[in-house]
Amino acid sequence: MSKATETEAETTEEAIGAALEELGAERDQVEVEILEEPNKGLLGLRKARARVRVTVLDGEDVAKTAVEGLLAKMGVDGTVTTHRDGDELWLTIGGDSLAWLIGHHGYTLDALQVLVQAMVSRQIKSPARLVLDIEDYRARRKREIKSLAERTIGTVLARNEAISMRPMNAYERKIVHLVVGEYEGVASISTGVDPNRFVIITPA
């Protein structure tokens, strides 16, 4: 969950500075809420100090807000749920008739992911690797590619010859390399130029 603190000082800026010090955060990594403006008071009496609440932005919250804002601007009625899978932060959009948002071979979904990642990395230093999904499109693709890689490895081992797979994007190729890494006696290498870059699985 998000780290937060409340501080007070003579001026708002001093209070924010003290909070950042305490949280060990930078100014652009936090959200500041001004609880009380400094007030000189009548004739210098009842002098109120500045009080602020500073919250460290959480990657998950920032990413979710970015996706929700984007969906609203696109007129999409959808929900966003998040979960972590290893070092990946998955953001899944749920809703009806969202195929157009995935696009041919997932091109539109890939573009949305590039933009969300760029938006989030402006606010969060070294954010988690974001994976944007719609319904279970990517999750299903990931399972399909894993099982395709396993079948191909089986064939490579049985015939003792290299097999080229169909062109895949960087994320899909990474899945294949990870699966190959779990097996003895096979190796994998990527070759070709995007969007026609593909993996070759060879006997090791």
Added chain:
Amino acid sequence: MKELLEYLARALVDKPDAVRVEVIESEKSLILQLHVDPEDVGKVIGKQGRIAKALRTVVKASAAKEGLKAIVEIVD
């Protein structure tokens, strides 16, 4: 389309106030001219045009859903 492109561009640049989108309409297509601060041009283009390509794809898909063609031009 205009609001979508403005929203995306503002979330990507250092000077969101300088973001402006001009729309040139014709029969069946929209030309969206994105103006950003000269120092922010790299931010909306990205390495090897990655961000610009993504902006075009998303705006196009959104327009296509409404039966329109949209072209995004980046101007500084």
